[in-house]
Amino acid sequence: MGRVQGKTALVTGGASGIGLSSASLLAKEGAKVVIADFNAEGAKAAAENIRKQGGEAAGIFLDASHANSIEEAVNFTVSHFGSIDVLFNNVGVTNLQKDLDIVHIDLDEWDRLMNVNLKSVLLGCRYAIPHMQKAGGGSIINTASMAGFTGDSIRSAYGASKAGVVNLTKYIAAQYGKDKIRCNGVAPGLILTPAAEKNIPPSVLEIFAKYNALPYHGEADDIGNTVLFLASEESKFITGQTIQVEGGHYIANPSMADFNLMAQGK
Numbered sequence: 001m002g003r004v005q006g007k008t009a010l011v012t013g014g015a016s017g018i019g020l021s022s023a024s025l026l027a028k029e030g031a032k033v034v035i036a037d038f039n040a041e042g043a044k045a046a047a048e049n050i051r052k053q054g055g056e057a058a059g060i061f062l063d064a065s066h067a068n069s070i071e072e073a074v075n076f077t078v079s080h081f082g083s084i085d086v087l088f089n090n091v092g093v094t095n096l097q098k099d100l101d102i103v104h105i106d107l108d109e110w111d112r113l114m115n116v117n118l119k120s121v122l123l124g125c126r127y128a129i130p131h132m133q134k135a136g137g138g139s140i141i142n143t144a145s146m147a148g149f150t151g152d153s154i155r156s157a158y159g160a161s162k163a164g165v166v167n168l169t170k171y172i173a174a175q176y177g178k179d180k181i182r183c184n185g186v187a188p189g190l191i192l193t194p195a196a197e198k199n200i201p202p203s204v205l206e207i208f209a210k211y212n213a214l215p216y217h218g219e220a221d222d223i224g225n226t227v228l229f230l231a232s233e234e235s236k237f238i239t240g241q242t243i244q245v246e247g248g249h250y251i252a253n254p255s256m257a258d259f260n261l262m263a264q265g266k
């Protein structure tokens with residue numbers, strides 16, 4: 001018996017990275033999974049791969065910046081597999097060129113990131129919750145980010161949108177808990193997904209490694225396993241929380257790494 005046996009899950013942004021890992025792990029533990037992604041070919045290939053391994057999955061196109069596309073993905077999930085028990089709102093985008101500091105940020109990019117990263121979470125929930133209410137419950141998981149808990153020199157819109165995800169998670173949990181609908185977030189630190197590996201030079205990875213409490217980087221499955229836990233009944237008394245999966249990067253006084261070097265005479 002799998003840990004999410006018989007549940008149906010919709011995973012947005014499921015063709016790559018964290019979404020792909022989560023979809024695969026959910027399927028491995030018995031869930032029927034709809035993988036919805038802008039990259040429709042990737043979503044279909046991922047579903048095909050799950051089916052080859054004996055799981056149940058379908059891949060569909062999704063543009064998470066459009067309400068009707070999100071509604072279609074929810075409706076497809078219900079019509080194809082009969083229910084939507086788990087919704088993983090995972091789509092998120094970043095832009096290092098235009099999402100800058102407050103004085104220089106491109107305001108259209110601010111709107112785009114709020115729309116794709118934050119409003120898409122609201123919309124996914126808006127369309128899935130009535131189905132979950134009818135079915136007697138469900139589990140919603142939102143991908144936030146450690147950028148939603150901290151400040152930085154750039155990525156103001158990304159950080160604000162992810163902070164919004166953290167608090168929206170609490171609102172959803174507060175409003176629908178009595179319907180046995182749980183809502184939690186997962187806040188990744190740096191995770192070596194294909195996108196991150198492509199964009200982040202080794203010098204930047206070294207900086208991240210320097211401040212991690214653990215001596216290694218995060219992988220997509222570290223988030224996928226957290227999502228699996230939050231989707232399953234193992235977490236049935238957890239709601240409104242955002243679990244930080246970040247290798248202890250943010251737990252210590254920021255100056256600790258430098259004091260350690262000083263103690264070593266460096």
Ligand code: NAI
Nearest residue numbers: 013016017018038062063064091092145188190191193195
């Ligand atoms: P990724 O780029 O590997 O995967 C994202 C997927 O979303 C892609 O398949 C892409 O086609 C899809 N997508 C993008 N825009 C879309 C749209 N408008 N509609 C439908 N699908 C769309 O990214 P990754 O790293 O797996 O990130 C997933 C989530 O994790 C995002 O919300 C991101 O902000 C968050 N995150 C990632 C971190 C990391 O270090 N990788 C750190 C913190 C948060």
